[in-house]
Amino acid sequence: MDLLANLSQGFAVALTWSTLLLAVSGCFAGTIIGSLPGLGPSNGVAILIPLAFSLGLDATEVLVLMTSVYYGAMYGGRISSILLNIPGDEPALMTTLDGYPMAKQGRAADALVLSGVSSFVGAFLATIGLMLLAPLLANVAYLFGPSEYFALYLLAFCTLGGLASKNQIKAALASAVGLGIAMIGLDNQTGLPRLTFGELALMDGVDFLVAIVGLFAVSEIFIFIESHGKNTAIGIKLDKITIPVKDIVNSGVTMLRGTLIGFFAGILPGAGASLGSFLAYMGEKSLAKDGNTFGTGNPKGVAAPEAGNNAAAGGALVPMLTLGVPGSGTTAVLLAVLLTLNITPGPLLFEERPEVVWGLIASLLIANVVLLIMNVPLVRLFVKVLSVPPHVLLPGIAMVAFGGIYSLSGSSHDLVLMIVFGLVGYFCRKLGVPTVPIILGILLGNNMEDNLRRAMIISGGDWTYLFSSGIAIGLWVAAIGGFVAPLFLRNLLKKPKPKI
């Protein structure tokens, strides 16, 4: 009954005209961002964060807007996968395997509709899963003390670079860089300056919004320049949109299986949507009777990864809201949104700010319906957007990012710092250093250090206190396992290639 009462409170927040409008705008902008090759959900949310804050919205409204962009980008990623064989983002990679062959067989419209419906099933059921599981996990989080939180943060760092990164050493380095940047500024406990190198502007520390927009959006500009803006969809044409009822019915069970796999993959800190779509695809390939036709344009090969990656997007919100530990790169960026709004994710969030949590969940349910409408009958519109030439798109992204950050702080120092982060992000991407752990380090660094210091004060400097509870030991083991496992699993989890 509590659940229904909470949900009705959420709908009371979400069903206002202004919130609905924000959800629709976020879904629309997100689908466009997701569909553009190279611009994934993390970049999309990063570019729009400064704008969202400049609009003077309240906490719930900002969250609704940003999560709608997030869900929209997850839906949109499939469009360029199917039409161009170029994933709009990493999680949409698996959709290329059967989506593009379907398009080559003249069934692009069918593939887009089927993947749109699969995305809806995955995301909608995952939001219900979030609704059921998050309060339970929040209760477990009450058992956490400083040593458990320290181990939890360690787990996030050990797994976030994980499978997404090709080199564990560089993933560890990225985390250390982020944590190192977080130390800059005034020490939380003593109030004395640390590592400011005599710069007054660094007393407040490094603003993580500046770092995020720089690492994600500005570095994208350099990547675009390097690629000369290839990967455009100019000239792509789409046939009449019809509903492939037979394919949808045949893929019903596939979608449900993909959703289940994706949701739980999303909950694992760091695994995110890429693992969700990969496991959903591979699972379906081995379970389906016609598994040997996967890679040749089998509709189930489109339905499974789309349900999986969209379900993982919902799953990744569970640890972010309940424990303050993001389950994916984009939820790390969303965590920055929460912290900027002075909202501390964790079990208390469900008690102290129920309107935020339940308003968000209700908005996500509404956003999914909006996205289904946008991505099935209106998909032609997004295909048109896909053909915006890169020499227009890229300066547009740059101006939005710059205008947003400048209107927030009014400081040219922040703009210069953002450019520096952009350059760092570019070289990180070239050198194979993942950027998400850097962001996570900047976001969680102070909390991690505070918990370590608190644990040491409680124990009188006894370091074994960090392993003093079953939960803490379990988290340490998971952290070590999460760091070491990709070394062995990377070869096993190689992406299959399409057969045509």
Place this chain on the structure above:
Amino acid sequence: MKADRIFGLGVILIASFYLYHATLIPMGFLPDPVGSRTFPYIVAGVSLLCGILIIIFPDKIIDWPHIKVYGKIGIALLAMYLFAKTLRPYGFIIPSAVVAIILSYLISPNIKNAIITGLSLSIGLFLVLNYGLGLGLFAFG
């Protein structure tokens, strides 16, 4: 392989610089078994170790672009830096038009298209950001 070794060396240098500055952090007066320096020491230590490991185990293939691309990235950097510095004295429209023209030209070297793109983006975005979203940017400083 060579690039990664240079990168590893750079990491060691920066981590050593960070470590040195961590030794200069002033200590507080309150009793704290860990203190303000321990965590930065750990971070610098992990970075140093990573730098050494990157030198020992470098990635074999790194896809570096042609030298001309660095020239373009340098121009883009300079344009963005000047944008950051001129935004306050000259307002949004002129600096953003200039930087948008340069970025557009760097991607597709067609000066006519670049000028049209730059001007339309600068004026269009100013109207949207300022009047549509109420960001409070100045048009001409």
